[in-house]
Amino acid sequence: SRSEPPSSLDFFPTPPWATRALFEHVLAGIPVSALSCWEPAAGRGHMADVLAEYFGQVHATDVFDYGRGYDVGSFIGAGVDVATCPFPPDYIITNPPFNAAEEFVHRALGEALIGVAMLVRTAWLESRGRYEALFAKTPPAEVALFVERVPMVKGRWDPDASTATSYAWVIWFTPKTATSTKLTWIPPGCRDALTNHDDRRRFAPESLPAGFQPELI
Numbered sequence: 001s002r003s004e005p006p007s008s009l010d011f012f013p014t015p016p017w018a019t020r021a022l023f024e025h026v027l028a029g030i031p032v033s034a035l036s037c038w039e040p041a042a043g044r045g046h047m048a049d050v051l052a053e054y055f056g057q058v059h060a061t062d063v064f065d066y067g068r069g070y071d072v073g074s075f076i077g078a079g080v081d082v083a084t085c086p087f088p089p090d091y092i093i094t095n096p097p098f099n100a101a102e103e104f105v106h107r108a109l110g111e112a113l114i115g116v117a118m119l120v121r122t123a124w125l126e127s128r129g130r131y132e133a134l135f136a137k138t139p140p141a142e143v144a145l146f147v148e149r150v151p152m153v154k155g156r157w158d159p160d161a162s163t164a165t166s167y168a169w170v171i172w173f174t175p176k177t178a179t180s181t182k183l184t185w186i187p188p189g190c191r192d193a194l195t196n197h198d199d200r201r202r203f204a205p206e207s208l209p210a211g212f213q214p215e216l217i
Contacts, residue, residue, distance in 0.1 A: 009064055010097035012152035013046035014119060015159070016203055017194035022093070022117060022169050023054050024194060025186045026144040032056075035114070038089035040075035040104070041096050044068055046157055046203055047119075051093060059085050076103040088113055095119040102134055109138060109174055116172045119150075121165055141178040144169040147188045157203045159195070 023032070034056050039048040042060035045068050052058045060070045061083040073083030075096075092108040093116070101120055108116040122145065124130070145168045151161035169186070172178070 010099070011043050012154055013043055013157045014095045014152065015150060015157055016046060016050045016199050017191050018119065018150045019047050019050040020194040021186050021190045026142065026169055026171065026184065032091070035090040036087055037091045037093055038085045039094050040083055040092065041094045042070050047095055049202070057087070059087070059089065076100055076107060090114045091117065093117040098124065102130055105134060109172060112174050114174060116174065118170045119167060120170055122168050138172065139178050139181050140170045141173050142171045142182040142184060144171070144184045144186050146186045148191055159200055159204050
């Protein structure tokens with residue numbers, strides 16, 4: 001089994017405004033309300049709940065049971081504990097574990113009917129190995145850089161946190177492979193404009209799972 005204690009997992013919940021920015025500034029104009037999405041690293045639902053604001057159907061899974069009732073299974077690897085989706089997902093969208101993101105992309109590209117979007121640290125776009133194994137063969141259609149920082153805290157969402165780490169959405173459309181990659185910027189002001197008045201109530205007051213220590217990236 002790939003089930004691990006929460007202290008060993010790369011669980012950094014996504015601020016809800018960062019997920020909304022994908023639809024308001026990157027996929028704006030693409031209708032998804034009648035489409036489906038799979039979030040395979042859902043944690044406690046910080047991204048999955050926001051995806052449900054846009055998609056008609058969202059399936060959420062994670063390798064660990066965080067108490068949200070999601071199916072438990074690993075998105076990568078092989079065996080009886082590998083996660084599946086009960087329907088062919090139009091999109092697969094997630095904030096993957098940094099060291100497993102490449103494997104997440106490879107599987108997602110084989111399953112998503114329309115598109116794949118990964119929220120990653122911009123440093124993930126570097127390295128010869130990742131270029132040769134992924135980007136040279138299947139370049140993304142678009143890389144959308146956040147102009148403002150997206151603070152992520154281990155085990156919880158802290159709406160008042162800050163960070164020096166930069167993030168980007170990396171998007172592929174399937175089944176065709178892009179011949180070039182479009183570089184765009186997600187404008188400043190999203191944190192204020194796309195944070196809803198009830199986000200603190202919905203996402204912020206959670207206690208940390210046992211074994212987690214707050215850590216900013």
